[in-house]
Amino acid sequence: DTEVTQTPKHLVMGMTNKKSLKCEQHMGHRAMYWYKQKAKKPPELMFVYSYEKLSINESVPSRFSPECPNSSLLNLHLHALQPEDSALYLCASSQPPGPSRNTQYFGPGTRLTVL
């Protein structure tokens, strides 16, 4: 099973709302990732968690707050977003970095629209 699930599939929110994106995997992976993808652009890395600890934050604004409650779950809490934050948000998981262990498996994404 190489499935990463993400909920919701679509989300529309106002700039004053607070919402959360959820990601789940049951492959025993200990590294999880959030990416942001704008239309017709490649995915951009936002955060990396390794063994449930934040290991990489790519200078993401504080209105995005990641959380890794356990090894299978990854959340992205959203607050006071701007319309330019509208994008496809992708979650991925992999084994922790190591030789031939960095294959990332992606979820289907959450399409976020900020009004």
Place this chain on the structure above:
Amino acid sequence: DAKTTQPTSMDCAEGRAANLPCNHSTISGNEYVYWYRQIHSQGPQYIIHGLKNNETNEMASLIITEDRKSSTLILPHATLRDTAVYYCIVRGVTTNAGKSTFGDGTTLTVKP
């Protein structure tokens, strides 16, 4: 992580082999070459990866040049469902190996 360069777009006739090139001239000795594809508005799908030897799986073959500065992904019998954006990524094996950059990718269009 090394930067990759790919052609912006390619066409391929259905049933023919699709050969997608990637240049990674600054690759380091411990960096792997990964290929992913993304069908419109879906999550990227892992295809194949390799270090220095050629690799083959049920989806594709990966040919890496001897100097490792370039590689080619081969889809042996392209179908219409192979129309997608194909990304070549170079990824290391250090602590921050999870950090890797997607290039702009190649949009492959398979035509009937």
